[in-house]
Amino acid sequence: MKIKRLLFGVMALMGTVCVGAINYMPENVSASISLKIPGNDAKQYPLCLQKLKDNYFQYQLVSSGKMPLTIFQNVEEKGGQRRVTVFITALEDVYFNYGERIKTGYKHDNCLFYMPGFWYRRNLRSPKEAPSFHSSDSWLVREDRLSTPLTAIFDTKNKKLMSVIRIDKFDKEALTTHKEGEVILSGETSIGYTGFENISGMAMLSFGFPYKEIPKTYIRKLILAPPVEAFQLLSKGESISLTWEISEREAADFSECVQRTWEYCYDTNQPQSVNTPYTPDKIKKVLSNFFVGSYVDDAPTHYYSGVEMRTATCEDTDVAEVGFVGRTLLNAFNALEYGEQEKRTDLTANANSIFDTYLQNGFSSVGFFNEVVNYKRNFIEQIHSIRRQSEGVYAMLHYLNYEKQQGRKHAAWEKRIKGMLDMFLCLQNPDGSFPRKFKDDFSIVDKSGGSTPSATLPLVMAYKYFKDERYLKSAKRTLDYLERELILKSDYFSSTLDANCEDKEASLYASTAAYYLALVTKGTEQAHYAGLAKKAAYFALSWYYTWDVPFAQGQMLGDLGLKTRGWGNVSVENNHIDVFVFEFADVLNWLSKKYDEKRFADFAQVISSSMCQLLPIEGNLCGIAKVGYYPEVVQHTNWDYGKNGKGFYNDIFAPGWTVASLWELLSPGRAERFF
Incomplete structure (x- = not known):
């Protein structure tokens, strides 16, 4: 996004207040950015959220090392949800991959997981050759695998669910020459990643941009491939904004979790009929x-x-x-x-x-x-x-x-x-x-x-x-x-x-x-x-x-x-x-x-x-x-x-x-x- 559009978005978020049920505070959030110089392995920079005063932004994300970009963040209360908007500006040409994790407060072992059209409960009906808990209890996937770019985690013990959904304009995609490892995109994409991770026994919502897939990427029927991490160019002086919405609600069981989340996805995206010339x-x-x-x-x-x-x-x-x-x-x-x-x-x-x-x-x-x-x-x-x-x-x-x-x-x-x-x-x-x-003869082959x-x-x-x-x-x-x-x-x-x-x-x-x-x-x-x-x-x-x-x-x-x-x-x-x-x-x-x-x-x-x-x-x-x-x-x-x-x-x-x-x-x- 160009700088003038960025400033417009910033002004629209000025004065927002961090209130609501979701405890989106620096101690509950971890962020990082990976930067890649072509021909070299990427370097990851852990980021710390610093609270700002009297500023267009609520937080600045800083690293202990010098970075060739700046990262700011605003958090907006919107209908009981939290909208997290990240602003990244390049100080020089840079290839980046940004990510965040949010603590749900749920014990991972008590949770079921939902990524629409791809992940239900723990995917234990699926074989180990497909994405499932058979292979790992933590999965990050590219958003276009999902019928809505969302991950929800349902705490079966406390009957709560927390979700993250991407709120952005999805209008770009770029080709790559490789499908695994660290890959540089041939242009701009709109596709990020989402998923869940087990960190020290606690369930974490994870999301970022551009896409990456960990621990495996799923490239073909029953074929898991090595992980992939994509890097997009941000030229010197250019900026990009990225928005996610965090939501928490109650659900009696996993069925209600899916129902309430589908209603939320539908209301958020408001899909409209497609005009075609055919009766x-x-x-x-x-x-x-x-x-x-x-x-x-x-x-x-x-x-x-x-x-x-x-x-x-x-x-x-x-x-x-x-x-x-x-x-x-x-x-x-x-x-x-x-x-x-x-x-x-x-x-x-x-x-x-x-x-x-x-x-x-x-x-x-x-x-x-x-x-x-x-x-x-x-x-x-x-x-x-x-x-x-x-x-x-x-x-x-x-x-x-x-x-x-x-x-x-x-x-x-x-x-x-x-x-x-x-x-x-x-x-x-x-x-x-x-x-x-x-x-x-009525003998059973598959019961x-x-x-x-x-x-x-x-x-x-x-x-x-x-x-x-x-x-x-x-x-x-x-x-x-x-x-x-x-x-x-x-x-x-x-x-x-x-x-x-x-x-x-x-x-x-x-x-x-x-x-x-x-x-x-x-x-x-x-x-x-x-x-x-x-x-x-x-x-x-x-x-x-x-x-x-x-x-x-x-x-x-x-x-x-x-x-x-x-x-x-x-x-x-x-x-x-x-x-x-x-x-x-x-x-x-x-x-x-x-x-x-x-x-x-x-x-x-x-x-x-x-x-x-x-x-x-x-x-x-x-x-x-x-x-x-x-x-x-x-x-x-x-x-x-x-x-x-x-x-x-x-x-x-x-x-x-x-x-x-x-x-x-x-x-x-x-x-x-x-x-």
């Missing part, structure tokens, strides 16, 4: 190109080729997937419904062919879906997942219900689906959970219950469609399990198929599952399920970005003007954003009305508008080879799935599920109409 009708018309271009009819089951594709060509592959990530059956239903609405016989013919061929050739010997088939490689996945099976049944119940409304019956399909649902009942554990993975809520949806739908109370009873048992093991414990895990960790989809599915049961119950029972849907919704919301990550020139997503607000991070293991939303916007809108919570509906609109930004259309393909093949692995931070890194997609993607997700987002009220 829902236009988006569906563009996405329908996927139904045409990806249709494969030379295999025993016809399908939409939507997995293991290359962004550079979008050529069909030999892989047919019923559920995630291909979502062939849901795409077929969407294509059928849309095709009849728009009188598109090409779409309806292909969709009906998919349903017919899956009825003939799409099942295992005992009657489960063949979830994943590689036709050219002559391979059928023998291990089933409750998630894919459930997503297949979900799609088919939508299809059967739609067909019944059109006066068309499918007795053979109904028999197949009832047979699968009855096998679901046999798979369900006494505690109400479903095993994550299993075989045709984890994290994917249980995916089964709730088709069970509730089947109760409605077949009028069979057994399915409703089973669905309620799943919610008993979810309430006991996930929702009340604030422990949402292992719903994704390719990761074992804390993830967005477990909370999103749990909230949606409770919403489904709320739709078919009344009175106190409905109120109970609605409350569970709301509690889980805050965890799902916590994965969605409330701010816009900056990109450097030359990083495609930045050049396209992508606004990350409204996009969701995936999991601790898979640190990228995507458009996984499906019916969650409906859940948020329903909860908004139920609880008169405007934030839910407003943020649902942010999600709905923002997720359509990368629509590949003629003349603006957004890095994708074909119109309507919506991108998947959107890499927004220093992490990649194998190729390309921040600002780009991975070279392999799965548009089958992205098209299905956006289609449901653009088809509001689907579940309520079904019931």
